Amino acid sequence: MSSRNPSVAIIGAGMSGLCMAIRLLQAGINRFVIYEKGSDVGGTWRDNTYPGLYCDVPSRFYQYTFAPDPDWSRFFSPGEEIQRYFSGVADRYGLRGRIRFGTEVVSAEFAGDRWHIRTSTGEESTVDFLVSATGVLHHPRSPDFPGLESFSGKVFHSARWDHSLDPRGKRIAVVGTGSTGVQIVCGLAVTAGRLELFQRTAQWIFPAPNPRYTTVGKRAHRSIPWLSRLAYMTYRALFEAYTKAFTKPGLRRRFIAAVCRANLRTVRDPELRRKLTPDYQPMCKRLVISGEFYRAVQRDNVQLVTDRIDHIEPRGIVTDDGELHELDAIVLATGFDAHAYVRPVRLIGRDGLTLEEAWQDGPRAHNTVAVPGFPNFFMLMGPHSPVANYALTAIAENQAEHILRWIRRWQQGEFDSVAPTPQALERFHATLRTAMPATVWASGCDSWYIGQDGLPEVWPFTPAEHRKLLLSPPDPADYELRGGTGAGQAVAATARWRPAPSRFRGVPR
Structure with missing residues (x-):
């Protein structure tokens, strides 16, 4: 049987969208386009340019296995360096000519076994597969403080940094104490005249140094390619052991909590320490990684404000x-x-079902990548994905590989359209809900993990179990396959679902 040539549309040219595109190229699939609403690749690393920005996952783990970089400058790389990495990967794989920059997907409708796409520029196209790679944190959320618009100074969201602001000697407020707020405080504390951190909720801080990589070490990684693989696999093993602390009570959880509490005791002033002490378990919210924050917040020019913001007037808060x-x-x-997730794109599946209707009780995705009623549609970093203090590059690679295997089966004519059944999603979601109470995220705190149903909307098992789920043969009973010469023969088809060989290899620089 001759192989069909699929067409694919990818929404988003951030980390996960680039990953999907490269895996398609590696599989010999060339008919794809990436729609990107921004002017460059990189997603969150393009949008976020604030002082002090860095990735809180080790550099040698936060990278694609198929494009290791021997020249990372630090253990935790600064944001601009990560953006250069993704930009360089896009160039090396010739992706820019396949990206429609400044083009936002407005709507996509599944009809006649194909996706019909309309963009903000008026472009219309039809493809066999639609992949959402819109990321997790890309829609800034700004508080509705009374009088905010009346403020006479500069005001902006951290993801829309105003580089015309010269912080030297200025009186600057940072509203928010998550990872971003902590990093900005560390980035501005030395230069700002007075820095006020407005804290609604205290955060647990895990101390981690950020040493520079030596010239000798970089040279070794350039000349001995397997060192990159060794470093990656070592960090993966360490992080997968570390993430067990999130999913089950035990020694690991107690150890991380003890480290966080010991770190808090480095704050000398008892009153300041009291204000910085959270009232929930360490790791219930996304753990903040910083070796500098407590030193920065104890500087004479830095003030922690715990009183709530009542309103904003022209002179300040x-x-x-x-x-x-x-x-x-x-x-x-x-x-x-x-x-x-994919919203605000208007997504219409089979028989006129909209994504808003499918998600009226909150976002759900079977195996974190697919939605019943939306055939040939897949998501990267979708609902329930393992996003807590783990390398999202690794998650994206596993999800991209899973999607690619479905596309390969379509190539061989096994089906024209595939989607999980509603029953499969219900069973999957029930499994997640059953496991969730044992996780630290359900121990009692208000975090951005919490979904519409009041439960954390994350993967309640280890990343290793997520990888196994995605790369194991799917259960034929979980999917509805229509059309194709092999329709109804899903059992036989799964026998050809083989794990891919390791793709960890260097790319000419």
């Missing part, structure tokens, strides 16, 4: 105790809508 905090700039480190 007024807290509910009536105090006016006069300011030159307000930085909103207030996070993102972590549950938007």
Whole structure:
């Protein structure tokens, strides 16, 4: 039987979208296009350019296995370096000519076994497969403080940094104490005249140094390619052991909690330490990784404000105790809508089913990648993906490989369309809900993990179990396959679902 040549549309040219595109190229699939609403690749690393930005996953783990970089500057790389990495990967694989920059997908409808796409530029196209790679944290969430628009100084979200702001000697407020707020405080504490951190909820801080990589070490990674593989596999093993602390009570969880509490004791002032002490278990919220924050927040020019913001006036922020905090700039480190996923794209599946209707009880995805009623549609970093303190590059590679295997089966004519059954999703979601109470995320805190049903919307098992799920033969009973010469023969088809060989190899630089 001759192989069919699929066409694929990818929404988003961030980390996961680039990963999907490269895996298609490696499989000999060339008919694909990437729709990117921005002007460059990189996604979150393109959008976030604030002072102090770095990735809190080790550099040698936060990279593609098929494109290791021997020249990372630090253990945790700064944001601009990670952006250069993704930009360089896009160039090396010739992806820019396949990307429609400044083009947002407005709607996509499945009809006649194909996806019909319409974009913000008026372009219309039809493809066999649609892949959403829109990321997790890309819709900034700004608080509706009374009077915010009246402020006479600069005010902006951390993901829309205003580089015209010269922080030297300025009075700057940072609103929010998540990873972003912590990094900005560390980045501005030395230069700002006065830095005020407005804290609604205290965070647990895990101390981690960020040493520079030596010239000798970089040279060794360039000349001995297997060192990159060894480093990657070592970090993967360490992180998979570490993430067991999130999913089950035990020694690992107690150890990480003890380290966080010991780190907090480095704050000398008892009153400041009290204000910085969370009222929930370490790791219930996304753990903040920083070896500098407690030193920065104890500087004379840095003030922690725990009184709630009442309103904002032209001169600054007024807290509910009536105090006016006069300011030159307000930085909103207030996070993102972590549950938007592919939205606001209007997605219409089989028989007119919209994604809003399918997700009226909250976002759900079978095996974290597919939705009943939406054939030949897959998501990278979709609902329930393992996103807690783990390398998302590794998650994206596993999901991209899973999607690619379905496309290969389509190539061989086994089906024209595939989607999970509603029953399969219900069983999958029930398994997640049953496991969730044992996780630290369900121990009692309000975090961006929490979904519409009040439960964390994350993967409650280890990343290794997620990888096994995606790369094992799928259960034929979980999917509806229509059309194709092999329709109804899913049992035989799964026998050809083989694990791919290791793809960890260097790419000419």
